[in-house]
Amino acid sequence: MIRSLWIAKTVLDDQQTNMDVISNNLANVSTNGFKRQRAVFQDLMYQTLRQQGALTSEQTLLPSGLQIGTGVRPVATERLHSQGNLSQTNNSKDVAIKGQGFFHIQLPDGSDAYTRDGYFQRDQHNPLVTAGGFAVVLTIVIPENALKYTISQDGIVSVVTLGNSEPQQVGQLTLTTFINETSLENIGENLYLETNSSGVPVETAQGVNGAGLLYQGYVETSNVNVAEELVSMIQTQRAYEINSKAVSISDQMLQRLMQL
Structure with missing residues (x-):
């Protein structure tokens, strides 16, 4: 499988989680004492194809290596206890x-x-x-x-x-x-x-x-800021759209590869 398919898939899952958190915040904009949440993400493990500081065939040290990320995952939903009005x-x-x-x-x-x-x-x-x-x-x-x-x-x-x-x-x-x-x-x-x-x-x-x-x-009152949540929602939607496009392009690349 082309690596980019899996990476884009992890992003789609995470952006869905992010949208769920934002939607819950907006749903509780009128809830007394409600404290908004934010999703926290963490990058997944890396595949090291070339180690930093490794010795080359010319007996020199590589100043930087070659590492390929494998995506992202949600690790927490943090509740922000800032003061409400x-x-x-x-x-x-x-x-x-x-x-x-x-x-x-x-x-x-x-x-x-x-x-x-x-x-x-x-x-x-x-x-x-x-x-x-x-x-x-x-x-x-x-x-x-x-x-x-x-x-x-x-x-x-x-x-x-x-x-x-x-x-x-x-x-x-x-x-x-x-x-x-x-x-x-x-x-x-x-x-x-x-x-x-x-x-x-x-x-x-x-x-x-x-x-x-x-x-x-x-x-x-709730400490949810509607304007901030709407901006976050737009950013999440754009990230989802971009990575959906990445899935589509990766699929096209895979099809082209299979035709060779």
């Missing part, structure tokens, strides 16, 4: 993070998850739950007779209860940080899981160890 909702249950950190979530099986999506609601058992109904893990207790509560930028929670119009501090809403947040595992529903590469979760107060600040009445 804050959108005002005027809903007191909504909380946005500006800076690093995640909200700590408890799944139905008791395991831990983490999210940047601060669109919260309340149910009969928990003062704060995600849009999917998962409970936000709180180190504070909000009284059942609380009429309203406020959350300051540094996470201090104050409540006004029935019969007492003066706000009373009940604790602090903390954030969870990771030493390598790009290695968190995304499981859907805006949730992430800890992995061996992410490091252990560290509960910390706002403004400490890089943790961000909280903004009540706001949600963090």
Whole structure:
């Protein structure tokens, strides 16, 4: 087989992967707290036809060798945790993070998850739950007779209860940080899981160890830039077209060779 056929085939596969990632980014442009991904690629092994520094028949050293690449492969989809814009909702249950950190979530099986999506609601058992109904893990207790509560930028929670119009501090809403947040595992529903590469979760107060600040009445929007994704889509499409042409030309060369 002509080597160029295989090389072009690997590029077609990779550009399809790249297009899948871009499409998923665009699909989540309106998803609260969504973090865009980018595909990471790596060249495949090389066939060495002439070694660098080898001795020639004239007893000289070759300054450069002859190596032919064999294509490319995807090695990772990196999630980019850059800050999304804050959108005002005027809903007191909504909380946005500006800076690093995640909200700590408890799944139905008791395991831990983490999210940047601060669109919260309340149910009969928990003062704060995600849009999917998962409970936000709180180190504070909000009284059942609380009429309203406020959350300051540094996470201090104050409540006004029935019969007492003066706000009373009940604790602090903390954030969870990771030493390598790009290695968190995304499981859907805006949730992430800890992995061996992410490091252990560290509960910390706002403004400490890089943790961000909280903004009540706001949600963090997706960090997807539509214009950038469309440009990447065009580049991916062009790369796919060029390598499709390479497959066609290689096929013609192979046919011509078989006719000799």
